Amino acid sequence: MRGIVMIIMALDHVRDLIHVNAITQSPTNMETTTPILFFTRIITHLCAPVFVFLAGTSAYISLMKANDVKKTRKFLLTRGIYLVILEFTVFNLILFFDPGFHLLMFEVIATIGFGFILLSLLIRLPARTIGIIGLVIMFCHNLLALMPFADGSMLKAILSPWFTPTPFSIGQRVLIIGYPPIPWAGIMLVGFAFGKVFAMPVTPRTRLMLKWGAAFLILFMLLRVINVYGDPVPWSTQRNSVYTILSFFNITKYPPSLLFCLLTLGIMFCILASVGDKKGRLIDIVSVYGKSPLFYFLLHFLVIHLTLIVILLLQGYHWNQLEFATGTFGRPKGAVSGLSLGAVYVIWVAVVVLLYFPCRWYGGYKTSGKYWWLRYL
Numbered sequence: 001m002r003g004i005v006m007i008i009m010a011l012d013h014v015r016d017l018i019h020v021n022a023i024t025q026s027p028t029n030m031e032t033t034t035p036i037l038f039f040t041r042i043i044t045h046l047c048a049p050v051f052v053f054l055a056g057t058s059a060y061i062s063l064m065k066a067n068d069v070k071k072t073r074k075f076l077l078t079r080g081i082y083l084v085i086l087e088f089t090v091f092n093l094i095l096f097f098d099p100g101f102h103l104l105m106f107e108v109i110a111t112i113g114f115g116f117i118l119l120s121l122l123i124r125l126p127a128r129t130i131g132i133i134g135l136v137i138m139f140c141h142n143l144l145a146l147m148p149f150a151d152g153s154m155l156k157a158i159l160s161p162w163f164t165p166t167p168f169s170i171g172q173r174v175l176i177i178g179y180p181p182i183p184w185a186g187i188m189l190v191g192f193a194f195g196k197v198f199a200m201p202v203t204p205r206t207r208l209m210l211k212w213g214a215a216f217l218i219l220f221m222l223l224r225v226i227n228v229y230g231d232p233v234p235w236s237t238q239r240n241s242v243y244t245i246l247s248f249f250n251i252t253k254y255p256p257s258l259l260f261c262l263l264t265l266g267i268m269f270c271i272l273a274s275v276g277d278k279k280g281r282l283i284d285i286v287s288v289y290g291k292s293p294l295f296y297f298l299l300h301f302l303v304i305h306l307t308l309i310v311i312l313l314l315q316g317y318h319w320n321q322l323e324f325a326t327g328t329f330g331r332p333k334g335a336v337s338g339l340s341l342g343a344v345y346v347i348w349v350a351v352v353v354l355l356y357f358p359c360r361w362y363g364g365y366k367t368s369g370k371y372w373w374l375r376y377l
Contacts, residue, residue, distance in 0.1 A: 009297075053191035
């Protein structure tokens with residue numbers, strides 16, 4: 001499952017960095033998008049929540065293997081701190097190629113780190129209790145947007161970075177909380193509680209996953225049809241039926257709304273149920289990417305960004321025209337750069353194929369247990 005979302009994730013990042021309109025237009029803007037562009041973006045919504053959910057599941061499995069709460073708590077705490085530091089150093093440098101770090105992003109790696117830190121504080125609670133806390137966060141955090149905070153309210157200023165995307169000015173630098181930590185932590189806590197399901201025999205596990213998947217998807221449809229609660233952006237009738245359907249599925253990722261979670265995790269449960277304990281060459285190939293998630297994550301961003309730089313130079317831009325301090329990944333503002341959506345798909349496939357052998361090598365090297373610190377990567 002993790003391998004599937006790692007492969008799909010690369011498509012979104014190739015589009016985000018290289019597509020000709022990525023800097024100027026949102027792929028989910030009903031006024032400017034096309035069905036294929038919308039699909040290219042919306043299919044990748046599956047990635048972050050599955051990645052975060054399974055990080056929680058992996059933490060549960062790690063606890064069961066260690067059978068030592070104190071040791072697991074220490075590991076989650078130290079790994080969580082490490083991931084936050086990694087986000088603001090290595091990943092931000094790979095993302096923007098800006099050694100001055102003028103734009104700092106708190107994204108998925110840091111929010112997983114925060115989730116591990118929170119989980120380390122809750123680890124002594126029963127898994128069921130942790131899961132209930134996660135579900136309460138998942139189902140109720142959208143209520144914050146309905147609270148009538150006064151303009152300039154101190155309480156709103158304190159709560160916003162935890163629940164909604166928030167920018168901060170720090171001298172000459174800007175910090176953007178792109179992945180608000182509390183809603184994403186809710187997904188991780190549910191994933192942790194779900195870890196015990198993976199210890200079940202195949203048949204009851206599959207049956208339970210199908211029930212969860214069906215329940216999540218049915219609840220998504222009911223709430224989306226009612227169109228009152230669950231997502232800050234209600235769907236609306238568009239210029240034709242195709243775009244109305246697009247509007248219906250145009251759900252909010254930042255922060256992950258209740259409807260976003262129900263749809264993506266519902267699909268995840270159904271895929272997990274359908275895969276079961278199946279074996280085969282295709283599953284082996286996909287699993288290679290899932291066994292080295294952080295290694296793949298950092299390496300694929302580096303490869304995609306270097307590919308973008310080569311494309312910009314081939315398109316006639318000189319190095320001194322490239323802008324790295326403005327959050328455009330080097331693409332000159334106000335100038336046409338990048339490639340068509342068809343080319344994005346070609347580059348995506350090439351990146352995934354290129355990274356197969358490094359990931360296979362690293363997956364084997366990591367499981368050798370030669371160095372203790374490999375658990376952190």
